[in-house]
Amino acid sequence: MFGWTGKILCLDLSKKQYTTLTPNQNIYDEYIGGRGLAGYYLKEVIKEPWDSEKMRLLFFTGPLTDTPSPTSGRMTIMSRSPLTGTLCDSSVGGTLGGQIKKAGWDGLIITGKSQNMIGIEIIDSSINFIDASNLKGSTISEVISKFEKNSSTAIIGPAAENGVLFSNIVLDSHHFAGRGGLGLVMANKNIKYIKVKGTGKTSVFDINELRKAREKIFRLTAASPILLGELGISNYGTGALYDLMDSRNMMPTDNFKATKFNYAPKLNAYQYKNKYEPKKTGCPGCHILCKKIGKNNEILPEFETMSHFTALIGNKDLDTVVKANNICNEMGMDTISAAATLACYSEIKEKIITKGKVLSLLYDIALSKGIGKELKLGSYRYAELKGQEEAAMTVKKQELPAYDPRGAYGMALSYATSTRSGCHLRAYPISHEILRKPVATDRFTFNGKARIIKISEDLNAVIDSLTTCKFLFFAATLEEYAQVFYAVTGIKTTAQDLLKKGERIYYNEYTMNALNGFTSKDNDLPKRFFKNPGTSTIESKIKPLKRKDFLKCLKDYYKIRGLDKNGLPTKKETEKLGIEWKD
Numbered sequence: 001m002f003g004w005t006g007k008i009l010c011l012d013l014s015k016k017q018y019t020t021l022t023p024n025q026n027i028y029d030e031y032i033g034g035r036g037l038a039g040y041y042l043k044e045v046i047k048e049p050w051d052s053e054k055m056r057l058l059f060f061t062g063p064l065t066d067t068p069s070p071t072s073g074r075m076t077i078m079s080r081s082p083l084t085g086t087l088c089d090s091s092v093g094g095t096l097g098g099q100i101k102k103a104g105w106d107g108l109i110i111t112g113k114s115q116n117m118i119g120i121e122i123i124d125s126s127i128n129f130i131d132a133s134n135l136k137g138s139t140i141s142e143v144i145s146k147f148e149k150n151s152s153t154a155i156i157g158p159a160a161e162n163g164v165l166f167s168n169i170v171l172d173s174h175h176f177a178g179r180g181g182l183g184l185v186m187a188n189k190n191i192k193y194i195k196v197k198g199t200g201k202t203s204v205f206d207i208n209e210l211r212k213a214r215e216k217i218f219r220l221t222a223a224s225p226i227l228l229g230e231l232g233i234s235n236y237g238t239g240a241l242y243d244l245m246d247s248r249n250m251m252p253t254d255n256f257k258a259t260k261f262n263y264a265p266k267l268n269a270y271q272y273k274n275k276y277e278p279k280k281t282g283c284p285g286c287h288i289l290c291k292k293i294g295k296n297n298e299i300l301p302e303f304e305t306m307s308h309f310t311a312l313i314g315n316k317d318l319d320t321v322v323k324a325n326n327i328c329n330e331m332g333m334d335t336i337s338a339a340a341t342l343a344c345y346s347e348i349k350e351k352i353i354t355k356g357k358v359l360s361l362l363y364d365i366a367l368s369k370g371i372g373k374e375l376k377l378g379s380y381r382y383a384e385l386k387g388q389e390e391a392a393m394t395v396k397k398q399e400l401p402a403y404d405p406r407g408a409y410g411m412a413l414s415y416a417t418s419t420r421s422g423c424h425l426r427a428y429p430i431s432h433e434i435l436r437k438p439v440a441t442d443r444f445t446f447n448g449k450a451r452i453i454k455i456s457e458d459l460n461a462v463i464d465s466l467t468t469c470k471f472l473f474f475a476a477t478l479e480e481y482a483q484v485f486y487a488v489t490g491i492k493t494t495a496q497d498l499l500k501k502g503e504r505i506y507y508n509e510y511t512m513n514a515l516n517g518f519t520s521k522d523n524d525l526p527k528r529f530f531k532n533p534g535t536s537t538i539e540s541k542i543k544p545l546k547r548k549d550f551l552k553c554l555k556d557y558y559k560i561r562g563l564d565k566n567g568l569p570t571k572k573e574t575e576k577l578g579i580e581w582k583d
Contacts, residue, residue, distance in 0.1 A: 002205040003063030003489035004028055008041075009105045009127070011120065013189055014053060014112030018127050021109070029491070030578065033062030033106060035089050036465035036505040038078040039512070041109055042087060043580075046512045050080045051188045053113045059100065059154070059194070060107035062467035066098040066202040068210055069484050070217045070476075071469035073098055073284030077154075080516075081180035082188075083165040083337070083378055084397045084421040087512045088180030091425075091464045093283030094171035099152035102198025114190040122196045132192040137161065139330040140170045143193055154194040157332025160187035162368040164376040166337035166399075170329065174291065174299045175283070178334040180398060180420060205490035213483040217476045218287065224475035226435050227288055233471060234280070237292045238303035239269030244434055245307065248443075249540050250407025252400070253311040255343035256393045256526070259404045259534030259542050261311035271318055272300055288471060294322075301325040301335070307402035308339035313346060313353055320355045324362060331366035337378055338362060340399035344379035345371075347391045393526050395422030396518070405525060406534045406542050408433040408443045413553055414453050416523040417561075419509035427456035428470060437474045446549045450556035458502035465505060504577045507562065511569045511581050520567030523554060 008021040023037075031040045038060040048054045058078045065072055075097030081088030100108065103124045110120075119130040135143055143155050153172060160167035160183035167183030168176045177183075204210060221227050228234045245251040246264040253261045261267075272278065276294035292300040301309070301321055305328075309321040328335045342361060346353050353361065364372030374382050379399055383392035393400050398421035405412030410429030418426040429452070433443040441452065459478065463470055466481065478495035486492050525545070534542030558565060562573030574581035 002203050003067070004033065005101065005104050005106050005202070007105055008107045008109060009122070010109045010111070011127070012112045013110065013114040013118070013129075013191070016114075016129050028063075030501065030504060032462070032465035032501055032505075033065075034060050034074075034076040034465040034467035035078065035091065035461060036501065037107060038076050038089060039087065039505060039508050042078055042080070043508065043512050046080060046087065047515050048080075050082045050085070050185065054111060055080055055185065057110040057182075057185050057189060058107060059096070059110075061097045061101045061105075062465055063489050064466045064468055064484065066101035067204050067488050068207070068214065069285065069468065069488060070214055071283060071286045071288075071472055073286060074467040074469060075100070076464055076467060077169060077177040077182055079182060079185040081398075081421070082184045083181040085516055086180075086396055086419065086421050086518060087509055088182055088420055089464070090169075090177035090179060090182060091467060091470075092171055092175050092177045093286075093469075094175035095150075095152040095284055096154055096171050096194075096196060097467070098284055099196040099198045101202050102200045103196055104198065104200050108194075110189065110191070113188065117190045117192050119193045119195065120191060122194070124197075124199055135192045138192075140173060140332060141330060144173050147195065152196050154186075155332070156183045156186050156192060157330060157366070159331040159333045159366040159376075160184050162366065162376065164333055164365060164368075165378050165381075166334040166341075168332045168334050170332055174293075174329065176329070176334075179336065179423065183332050204488050206487045210484065210487035213480055213487055216480050216483070217472065220475040220480070221288065221472060226437070226474050227471060233290045234288050236269035236273065237278075237290050237300065239272060239292075239301070239306050241303045241430075242268045242306055245402065248407055248434060249535055249537055249542050250404040251307055251311045252393075252402055252404045253535070254314060255312060255347045255391065256400070256404060256528055257347075257532070259407060260537070263316045264311065267306070267310045267316070267318060267321070269306070275318060276300060276322075283469070286469065288469075290471065298322055299325065299329055304402045305335040305339070308336055308343070309358070312339055312343045312402070313358065315353075315355065315358060317355050320358060323359055327359060327362045327366070331362070333362070333366060336401050337399040338365065340393060341365070341375050341379040341382060344383055344391050344393070345375060348383065348386050348388050390527055393528070395525060396522050398422040403430060404534055404542070406529055406545055407540075409446050409545070410441065410443070410449045410453055412525060412529070412545055412550060413446065413449050413557065414456075416525060416554060417453060417457070417557055419506065419513055425470065426460060427453045428460060429453065429456065431474060435474060438477070446553035450553050451560050454557060454560050455499070457506050458499050460502070461505040462498045462502035465501070504579060507569065507573065507577050508579050510561075510563065511574065511579060514568050520554070520558070520565070523567055525550070
């Protein structure tokens with residue numbers, strides 16, 4: 001095969017055994033790899049409780065992983081979320097995906113549960129289960145220090161071991177499989193780390209054709225201000241979005257009670273650049289290099305962390321954001337959910353959390369101490385315990401990221417329709433509502449957004465399955481990646497062919513959530529967005545969302561997506577897409 005290896009490694013932790021799975025070519029044709037292929041194999045067990053020994057934890061590469069394709073260093077990690085109950089996946093960078101591919105595997109399917117804490121070490125076809133009891137309770141850097149430099153690893157921290165519902169899996173010390181609690185899934189199986197080394201090479205069908213496609217993509221990104229411009233992501237990281245959200249009056253502030261933070265100009269990416277003098281880094285095969293590391297090797301926060309650990313919780317101190325980011329990274333916690341849970345706590349307690357208290361609460365959460373025993377459950381469950389459900393800014397129990405939906409109506413719809421709960425990355429309407437790519441859309445209307453969101457969801461399902469980086473699609477399109485796909489795999493395809501595969505992948509995810517009882521009643525937003533306005537200025541008025549318009553758009557989305565009026569899959573649509581489903 002070209003692009004794929006044709007083999008999947010299946011690990012049974014209960015028996016300490018492993019086998020090789022060789023999928024039929026038609027499965028690759030229909031689900032591509034990465035998120036698509038992981039979803040195909042998760043569906044078989046999706047109705048199992050998330051902490052069951054039968055629940056699968058999946059690590060999947062795509063056909064472009066470990067090839068000269070642009071941004072080819074990504075992979076997908078997937079399971080069922082302990083936080084939300086929906087499927088949960090993360091497209092994550094680092095070197096692990098490439099090493100899994102070099103070792104001869106398209107992915108790992110992990111089942112069962114080890115009796116003791118272990119590490120899994122893979123060198124090509126050699127698989128070893130290592131006793132890791134001595135690493136229990138260790139932070140991410142403490143585990144990394146035990147390995148040779150430049151190891152490709154996936155590690156959990158103390159947060160996952162202590163039952164934090166939004167704990168992460170950390171790859172290569174500073175790439176994060178975040179949202180939804182994938183770290184807790186790994187902890188439940190008693191895996192402290194996975195380490196992979198491969199010596200093989202992924203075969204490419206036509207290297208000259210791939211070079212031509214690469215050149216097109218490089219030229220398009222070079223002309224993109226948001227990617228490689230002076231004020232773009234390459235120079236400032238994702239923090240380049242901070243000023244944009246501030247200027248559009250849609251920065252979530254005071255637990256989404258407001259949308260403007262007066263101290264934002266002193267907390268933007270420019271301030272980090274001046275103070276920490278960062279250097280660029282990123283995933284293998286990437287020329288954008290969006291991640292930033294400070295002069296003293298501080299891992300600098302991404303946009304979501306910058307925003308939520310300032311405006312959302314009322315913090316005005318730059319150093320506190322960096323320290324909070326470091327605590328979450330070392331302990332293995334999702335920064336979005338951690339900060340949003342603190343914001344919910346602050347609202348319920350009716351007091352601003354001081355700088356020192358922010359940091360101590362994060363430790364309490366990670367170590368399950370004191371109030372941390374309640375906060376580790378996330379804002380939805382914490383607010384429910386306190387009888388103040390409306391203080392939790394969540395969709396399907398997952399905390400919302402740093403884009404207030406009252407300032408971008410496509411984002412409002414995409415939060416509700418996301419198959420992995422409240423998520424900005426499923427459709428990423430910020431691209432057209434704020435960044436104006438590929439074309440500008442009116443951010444204050446629901447008109448046309450149902451179809452745009454559906455197409456964007458399909459597009460991003462393809463991107464996560466190939467696997468590549470969403471940022472490139474601020475400049476490139478599926479036309480260029482159809483050429484890349486052909487050059488790597490030898491399979492002739494078009495942009496529309498790929499988009500159809502994305503539609504199948506996304507619809508398959510809807511069937512998985514439906515199997516676990518999710519319906520249209522779950523596809524909703526917190527009441528606050530319909531009752532209260534955001535912060536308005538002369539330039540822009542941030543009004544409450546009109547519920548009637550939102551529900552109409554959601555109804556339109558169901559029709560366009562091929563769901564019934566209850567937001568459930570239909571026999572007609574599943575048959576059309578070739579997906580197994582029973583009404």
